[in-house]
Amino acid sequence: xxxxxPPIKSQGIKTKLVPWIQLLVPDVxxxxxxxxxxxxxxxxxxxxxQALLNDINPHIIRFxxxxxxxxxxxxxxREYLERESKLLAxxxxxxxxxxxxxxxxxxxxxxxxxxxxLSRAGFNGMMRFNKxxxxxxxxxxxxxxxxxxxxxxxxxxxxxxxCLIQPEWIFTAESFEQTILKARSNDIIYCDPPYxxxxxxxxxxxxxxxxxxxxSLLSETPAKFILSTWHHNDYRENKFIHSLWSKFNIVTxxxxxxxGGKIENRxxxxxxxxxxxxxxxxxxxxxxxPKPEQMVLFEQRSEYIKRKLRRG
Numbered sequence: 001x002x003x004x005x006p007p008i009k010s011q012g013i014k015t016k017l018v019p020w021i022q023l024l025v026p027d028v029x030x031x032x033x034x035x036x037x038x039x040x041x042x043x044x045x046x047x048x049x050q051a052l053l054n055d056i057n058p059h060i061i062r063f064x065x066x067x068x069x070x071x072x073x074x075x076x077x078r079e080y081l082e083r084e085s086k087l088l089a090x091x092x093x094x095x096x097x098x099x100x101x102x103x104x105x106x107x108x109x110x111x112x113x114x115x116x117x118l119s120r121a122g123f124n125g126m127m128r129f130n131k132x133x134x135x136x137x138x139x140x141x142x143x144x145x146x147x148x149x150x151x152x153x154x155x156x157x158x159x160x161x162x163c164l165i166q167p168e169w170i171f172t173a174e175s176f177e178q179t180i181l182k183a184r185s186n187d188i189i190y191c192d193p194p195y196x197x198x199x200x201x202x203x204x205x206x207x208x209x210x211x212x213x214x215x216s217l218l219s220e221t222p223a224k225f226i227l228s229t230w231h232h233n234d235y236r237e238n239k240f241i242h243s244l245w246s247k248f249n250i251v252t253x254x255x256x257x258x259x260g261g262k263i264e265n266r267x268x269x270x271x272x273x274x275x276x277x278x279x280x281x282x283x284x285x286x287x288x289x290p291k292p293e294q295m296v297l298f299e300q301r302s303e304y305i306k307r308k309l310r311r312g
Contacts, residue, residue, distance in 0.1 A: 004164065006040045007077075007157040008060060009119050010127040013038070014192060014228065017271060018045045020253050021190070023286055026224055026277055030186035033223070035176035036193050040064060043190075044164050051169040054179040057129075061173040063112040067162050068169065072112060074159040078151060080113045085146030088121070095143030107134040120154065121145050177213060183223035191218070192228040196240055215244045224277045231272035238272075245274045252284050 003018045014021065021042055032048035037055040055061055066072040084102065091098035099121060106114035119127060122137035130136040172179065176193070183189050193214060194206035218225050229245065230238050231252050241250070255271045 003041070004044045004160050005157055006044055006161050007116060007120075007154050008039045008063065009125045010039050011125055012195070013041055015041050017228070017253065017255060018042060020286060021226065021228070021273065022046070024226055024251070024273055024275060024279055024281055025188060025190075026279065028186055028188045028224060030184060030188070030223075033179065033183050033187050033189045035179040035189070035191055037061070037064075037171075038192055040161070042192065044161055046190075049166050049168060051166070052172065052179065052182060053169060054172040054174055054176070056173065056175060058173040059110060059112070059115045061171045062110065063115055064161070064165070065171045066112045067158065068165045068171065070162075072158070074155045074162065077113070077116070077158045078155045081117070081146055081151045081154060084117055085151065088146065089143050091143065094141065095145075096139050096141070099139040103135050116154070120150075177217060180214075180217045180221060183221050183225075185222040187223040189218070189221065189223050189225040190228075191225060195230050195238075197238060198230060211240055211244070215240075218276070219247070225275060227274040229272050229274060231270040233269045241272065245272075248274050248276050249279065250274050251279075251281055251286065254285060 003015055005015055018041060022045060025046070030050065032043060032046045032051040032053075034043055034051070034053050034055075037043065037053045037060060040053070040060075043051060043053055053061075053064070063072070084098075088095045088098045091101075102114050102117055102121075105111070106118060118135050118137070119125075121140055121142075122135075123140050126137045128136045176191075180189060191214065193210070196206060196208065196211045214227075218227065227245070229241070231241055231250075232238060251273050253271045253273075254268065256268050
């Protein structure tokens with residue numbers, strides 16, 4: 001499966017797990033709903049023409065809404081990155097002076113293109129905000145970060161998601177509770193919350209109380225749902241698998257995260273998908289090709305690109 005990679009980067013992105021997640025998606029006629037949209041990689045590979053995509057981080061939603069509205073285009077992204085990359089390369093303090101300028105500008109004006117810049121120029125692909133809601137990740141210390149090839153890569157990613165975003169995709173920035181309550185029986189909810197007991201780098205944090213509220217809402221929803229979480233690693237288990245999520249069906253998969261600049265920080269973890277419906281799927285490390293409906297959306301994207309190129 002060729003996975004469409006979005007332009008916004010963040011640690012924990014599900015790019016390598018998309019085929020496994022999509023294998024589990026049931027045949028439903030309603031909307032694809034994500035209360036924790038994040039980078040958007042799972043939604044962009046979902047194949048659904050109707051979607052409700054939410055994240056409490058308003059900068060993510062503002063960025064993709066701007067792409068949907070054509071306020072951000074591949075052309076405007078290229079122009080912006082070419083300008084900022086030159087300023088970054090020429091800036092004092094090995095580029096850090098311009099990074100700080102963009103960071104301070106973003107924290108005041110919340111420009112979606114500055115958000116894109118910070119997500120690609122921040123240390124180790126991380127995304128974190130302080131208690132004031134301000135960007136809180138340092139520079140990657142690479143003043144030549146935005147090479148011509150890297151800019152083209154980002155522009156192509158913007159182009160792909162611009163072609164995939166459908167007219168009936170709705171973007172919201174509200175609580176996960178509000179989004180889940182909007183689901184109906186013919187919808188599918190995909191949840192990728194911060195991993196309890198592992199990650200706290202979320203826009204507003206994640207606590208045991210949040211996990212309990214999520215469990216309660218998913219237990220009561222009339223929709224089908226899939227939840228991503230962690231099962232265990234070499235050192236400990238996710239206690240909530242047994243205390244909460246074992247009420248539902250669970251499948252697992254081996255996965256590796258690269259959590260730092262050194263290869264020794266590449267740690268293994270067993271991922272889990274929790275779901276509330278019956279599925280014919282291997283319990284561990286299942287993988288297949290994408291469903292036909294996914295390919296339809298990809299074909300539509302290809303035709304869109306061809307028409308755009310013909311128009312010049």
